[in-house]
Amino acid sequence: MSKESRKFQVPDGLANLYDFANTLDLRHFTHHGIQHRQADELQDPVALGEWMRWHGLIKHVAAPSQKTFEAALQLRDAIRDYLKCEPAERYRRLIVTTALNTAMEPFALRVAAIGKHGFALRPMPTDAEAGLSGIVAELYDAASAGTLDRLKMCAADECQRVFFDHSRPGTRRWCQSTLCGNREKTRTYRQRHRDDTASQI
Numbered sequence: 001m002s003k004e005s006r007k008f009q010v011p012d013g014l015a016n017l018y019d020f021a022n023t024l025d026l027r028h029f030t031h032h033g034i035q036h037r038q039a040d041e042l043q044d045p046v047a048l049g050e051w052m053r054w055h056g057l058i059k060h061v062a063a064p065s066q067k068t069f070e071a072a073l074q075l076r077d078a079i080r081d082y083l084k085c086e087p088a089e090r091y092r093r094l095i096v097t098t099a100l101n102t103a104m105e106p107f108a109l110r111v112a113a114i115g116k117h118g119f120a121l122r123p124m125p126t127d128a129e130a131g132l133s134g135i136v137a138e139l140y141d142a143a144s145a146g147t148l149d150r151l152k153m154c155a156a157d158e159c160q161r162v163f164f165d166h167s168r169p170g171t172r173r174w175c176q177s178t179l180c181g182n183r184e185k186t187r188t189y190r191q192r193h194r195d196d197t198a199s200q201i
């Protein structure tokens, strides 16, 4: 769980999934005159290992292999593509779900009895892949709990931040309506105004 997930009150059950999807920051808008810089927290296997340890997904020190690192990036891309679809459309998008299935394949899980809380999915491997299996388990648990539909990607092209929709109807499209929503509405208004002016000439 990160400062960011706490700030936006992302439920604990999918906080690592939220943070993992947002390790790729594609935001490139200007806010208060400052251009946001795009960044990727997962630059190499060492960075991935540190990220997983920081999030409590693994305990050991060795960096993941290059193969695991590449599989992690593939998993992140597939999760982001999935979250980019409207919740009602997700299961219909065969290309997206097939890519996600392929990306999840290396990260095995097992079912474990955990006392009074019943059963839980636990990572099968013991090495660095376990951390990524933990992300896949959150995906499954969130889908079962119905909270995955509220994990979405901001509809603004210059943002694409993954956010948790706390609105009552669950129909929010932007991570922050006051920023991304307003920017898009202003752009649509300007475009319409330009079109109207052009048609009058």
Ligand SMILES: [Zn+2]
Residues within 6 Å of the ligand: 154, 155, 156, 159, 160, 161, 174, 175, 176, 180
């Ligand atoms: Zn946004």
